[in-house]
Amino acid sequence: MGSTKAASGTAVDTVPEPKYWQLRTVLVRALDTEFRTGEVLPNERDLSSRFGVARATLRQALDQLELEGRLVRRRGIGTLVAAPAWACRWPRPPTTTSALPGQLAGRRRRLPSGDRGGRDRARPPRRHRRPPGAPAADHARHGHRHRDLYVPDSVVPHVPGAFIKHSLAESSRARSVLRTLQRLELDGESRAVELGVAEDEAARLLERPPGIPVLVVTTSYR
Amino acid sequence: MGSTKAASGTAVDTVPEPKYWQLRTVLVRALDTEFRTGEVLPNERDLSSRFGVARATLRQALDQLELEGRLVRRRGIGTLVAAPAWACRWPRPPTTTSALPGQLAGRRRRLPSGDRGGRDRARPPRRHRRPPGAPAADHARHGHRHRDLYVPDSVVPHVPGAFIKHSLAESSRARSVLRTLQRLELDGESRAVELGVAEDEAARLLERPPGIPVLVVTTSYR
DNA sequence: TAGTGGTCTAGACCACGAT
């Protein structure tokens, strides 16, 4: 991103992509090609000056990547490259450790050893930010899958009317599926499903920073 | 929050809560007591000066509330109070429109009418940020439920080993449940479950801003 | 003590929607 497209004219798109999003794109690429899980990124001040943006802007990009689970930030330590995802059964994308226009070459300390740092001490606040228009799903990298789906429509295969075979077009059933789930009664309990936010413990379990949105199922006995 | 505790000494807690989180707390209370769904909050510049913080700090609080689904922000329009949650089957908390030390009284325009503005135009970027230590779950307000749980452990009641009756203590099964789900094969398909980020369309379906983390199920045919 | 991420400020300019 550097200085390109600083001039006004060129752009045809209504609104040029925000810097922090371009930055995210660059970083994603770097993560895919130049870093391995557990490695430490250059510090924020370094990166921001390297990319010619304010630290806050860089942090916006990092925030998003952390939200996406690609980074883990530790106060006093640094920003680490997180494990790819939640355990994927298929051969992961080659994790091309190969070459490419590398822009981020830097020190690459590996994580000491004991990872899974699920400490109990109350985590201090963190921030999250978000993404723009509609960048292609990063998951597209993997082998040729058929379709991606979101929480409700897919995680509940046994709920009537929620069977697989969905395509993006069909995913509008997501809501109706959730609704079905909400109407569900099992073992004499009744439950409600709503969107909530992961507290500390949940966040730890999900290996995501606290505050991320999750589906919350509340079970009620009478 | 205003100016209180500006002096240093008083605090006993190791790390004083960040301003933006205190602010969030105040706003949550205000949302619960002074506003109704669809109402418009005072604008950010107003609020920030009212609370004596920088706009960026106020925005951090609003970001979190948006992430939690309590607010919706519309460029050029304002910040609206969002619907409580994803449809709760139980009587909602009285939505106490009653009184309390109201701090936010202001203009309360109601939403015009046609809500559900699921436009197709690419939404411009938004930001998200996050929460601190471990504030009590807001859901605790409702009637006496038994337990809250997170995505994997609850939304998949039929997966072996994923039956209800969970308590917070048990919720450590969340991960193993997900793992089970990942091993699932239905209709000759195989699938992978991972944490991802909602793109535009998904975000629209879930009525959340793009970029929120979601469970992504990828189905593969061979 | 030095380096890192986390928070906060006070300003600025922009694109959007309504008027």
Add this chain to the structure above:
DNA sequence: TCGTGGTCTAGACCACTAC
């Protein structure tokens, strides 16, 4: 045109971790 949220800057101080 004007008010709103969205982005960005350049700086500051803090708490945490390692040395």
